[in-house]
Amino acid sequence: MEVVPTKTHIALLASPGIGHLIPVLELGRRFAVQHHFLVTIFVVTTDASAAQSQLPHYSSYRDLLNIVFLPPVDVSDLATGSMAILSQLVLLMRRAMPHIRAEIAKLKPCPSALIVDLFGTEAFEIANDFSMLKYMFHTTNAWFLALTLYYPHHNETDKHDHVYLHKPLNIPGCTPLEYEGTFDLDTRPDDRVLHEDYAKMGLDMAKVDGILVNTWEGLEPRTLKALRDPNLMGRFSSVPVHPVGPLIRPVQPVENLVCRSKVLDWLDSQPAGSVLYVSFGSGGTLSANQLTELAWGLELSGQRFVWVVRPPVESTAFGSYFRQKERTEDGTPDYLPDGFVSRTREVGLVVEMWAPQTEVLAHESVGAFLSHCGWNSTLESVVNGVPMICWPLYAEQGMNAAMLSGHLGIATRLKEVGPGTVVGREEIEKMIRRLMEKDEEPGKLVRANVLELERQAEAALAKGGSSHGSLERVAKECKTGLT
């Protein structure tokens, strides 16, 4: 009788937020498709149905993966307004730990490995109890990973007692961190909880069996070298680093897309490379004044655009809350300048709240992306050869923007963007023209650079490529399990 080998079973844990869930699902899909693993994904959320409805392609993952939405975490007792987003996420994950433990205990066979993203490091204790291998999946880039690993040690190294984050910060062997906002670390110097939470993550990560990173060897060679060098970042962690990216969700077939008719149909009727796509991630919002300036900047530039727009509200780790909106006769939401929709109807499309982003960026009419530089958005832009205008808002987006507009040279950057500042319409207009108008020098250069990166990304993921090989190595370890 033929013996059917038992499939290797692994578990992944996704922190709250679509930006965390998307790369975790995609990593799970690669293990299932390329390595025929059984894959269970635990999703921590405060609202499972909202998370599912934001994933128009959710069903394509559900057929391949065992996706377990954990009971929603109750956060009603938290004073979220005064907490840093990072600390909110840490607390939320802490509250989910008993559910994760209970669910892992039910799984048959017990997974050989637990892979968590940045905020899930407290689950390693559970992995130890179940004799599972422990992996971190760093859903962003290697530079931010280096900062996280270095952060608990930077005071010893730089001899600055009680200084949380002084700039420039010389992360050994990496590009120094100069002015980028990082998780509010610099803007909340007295927030002890935030600084302790972040330092603990760095220390916990240094004890795992491997760190998977959503980057590839050719994108960040210097940082990856430093992370592996025992005289540089390797002093703080000797954990193997596996660049497995870019992991982004694939473009969906037309029939899976609810929004097809609106955005993609409109793009179908535009000339190739002519449209600026404007979006600030899954929950990013701008102030009321900034929305007005951006609307004017777009209009004055005369360029074609698709703008995914949200009302001006605070966004939190638990979602964004919007006030009831009114609209004027031409369909302009009340938070945009009067008559904006009718004046720009010939060249622009305003989409409220959500667009099928990977499909939009893959569309040949899209010529550039004005983005908050979330790492998923960044990778989605790169793999489609779309240059960017950086407008970082929070988390590690300032670092991403510095990298994209700095040595990678695939983006231009609005320099005045920052907490409490409002970028004026003329600056926005100028930046859009510089990138979109075909004979403008900065536009030509960034377009050439991003096409080269697109080619590199494809090669890294292909069979024989560096990211493909990294995933194979991790899969092999998961098959063998703890010895």
Ligand code: UDP
């Ligand atoms: N996204 C989307 N449609 C939208 C806004 C966002 O599909 O209208 C997706 C986007 O493609 C990306 C993710 O949501 O995969 C956002 O992740 P990112 O890391 O860019 O930013 P975050 O939302 O975490 O700030």
